[in-house]
Structures are given as C-alpha cells and as structure tokens.
Amino acid sequence: xxxxxxxxxxxxxxxxxxxxxxxxxxxxxxxxxxxxxxxxxxxxxxxxxxxxxxxxxxxxxxxxxxxxxxxxxxxxxxxxxxxxxxxxxxxxxxxxxxxxxxxxxxxxxxxxx
Amino acid sequence: xxxxxxxxxxxxxxxxxxxxxxxxxxxxxxxxxxxxxxxxxxxxxxxxxxxxxxxxxxxxxxxxxxxxxxxxxxxxxxxxxxxxxxxxxxxxxxxxxxxxxxxxxxxxxxxxxx
Numbered sequence: 001x002x003x004x005x006x007x008x009x010x011x012x013x014x015x016x017x018x019x020x021x022x023x024x025x026x027x028x029x030x031x032x033x034x035x036x037x038x039x040x041x042x043x044x045x046x047x048x049x050x051x052x053x054x055x056x057x058x059x060x061x062x063x064x065x066x067x068x069x070x071x072x073x074x075x076x077x078x079x080x081x082x083x084x085x086x087x088x089x090x091x092x093x094x095x096x097x098x099x100x101x102x103x104x105x106x107x108x109x110x111x112x113x
Numbered sequence: 114x115x116x117x118x119x120x121x122x123x124x125x126x127x128x129x130x131x132x133x134x135x136x137x138x139x140x141x142x143x144x145x146x147x148x149x150x151x152x153x154x155x156x157x158x159x160x161x162x163x164x165x166x167x168x169x170x171x172x173x174x175x176x177x178x179x180x181x182x183x184x185x186x187x188x189x190x191x192x193x194x195x196x197x198x199x200x201x202x203x204x205x206x207x208x209x210x211x212x213x214x215x216x217x218x219x220x221x222x223x224x225x226x227x
Contacts, residue, residue, distance in 0.1 A: 045215035
C-alpha cells in the first residue's frame, strides 16, 4: 500500500515559475526523501530530510517537513523544461521487519516553454 | 563509475511462466532492494537484502522470491506469472541500510505479462 499521497497529482507551469508539491504520510518516520523519475525510467534521488529537521535546501530545491502534520513540501524555484518529470516522496519508518522506503503516488510536473 | 545495472530491460512473458530479473549494484554497495512500479503508481517495496541476508519483505505473495550473491548482485524471481505482475521492476542499491541515506536506482526491467 502507498504510505503517502502527493498533491497535486499533476501540475503544469511555465518555465521560470516556481513549482510546489506536497506530500502527506501516515506513520512516524526516520527520514523523508524526494525522488524524480523521467518517463518510466529509474528514480533519481533529490534530497533527504531527517525527522528532526524542518527545512533543507539543495540548489533550486527547498524541502520542508512538518512531523506534527505528517507532511512535507518540495519547492522547485525558477523551473526549467528539463524539470518535467514525476516527483515522489518516500518515507523510511524503520519498523521491524527490515528497512524499506514507502513511496507516495507521485506528482507529474510539466514545465512548458 | 557504473551505476546500478539491470537486465533485461524489457521482456514479455505469458501467464503461468516464470521470470528472473538481475541487478548489479554500484561497486561497494552492499544493500539491494527491489521495487515494483505499476503504471501510474509509486514504487512498492518487494525485498531488501543486506550483506546477502534478507532484511525486509513487502506485502507480496510467495511467488516472488529473491537472493543476493557473494558479489552483492541480486536476482528477483517471479513464478506463475499473472497479468497483474506487469510492471516496471526497479532495483536500488545503497552502501548501508537504506535508512542511512539515498537509494541509487537502476533503469528498471519492464515486464509485460500477456
């Protein structure tokens, strides 16, 4: 089953605009990660934020985490056409039975020229 | 350096057949995880192996099995294929347990079951 859900499911913006995606999850976590996937190919890790962190930056990416609301957001500033992809949040809850990442349902981002 | 490599990239099987998918992790990585991604959904965890031992299993039937070899490469086997097994199967590696950091994914093996 999916741990979280991304919102919106799809997002279309113009190049240069900012894109914000939200992720909600259900259980307590050790960390939350964001991944990007181009058209059914492999996933690429973007950023990891630990449960004791509230905000993290990496280049044009800004991630926030609110553990009280069990939610996270990914902001991509000054978007480019090359940012067109699906974006997934993934949580690590470190429950018994081995470590695993539980992915959300994804946001499809389209950046138009 | 080579990334995570998976083979085959595409394959077509019929119901009832079995399939073996292969994964070579990044050199030095000891953990391999397998994920199933059905079209339009996020990846779902199938197995994790660390130091050749199974460390986690997702909610998949016993038709799914895996193993990790001494060189840390891995195989995912699926028996008695069903139409619903059609998906992109992703392998990911990490140096330690996935909870310690990011996963590095291969490009996947796209399985179509007819």
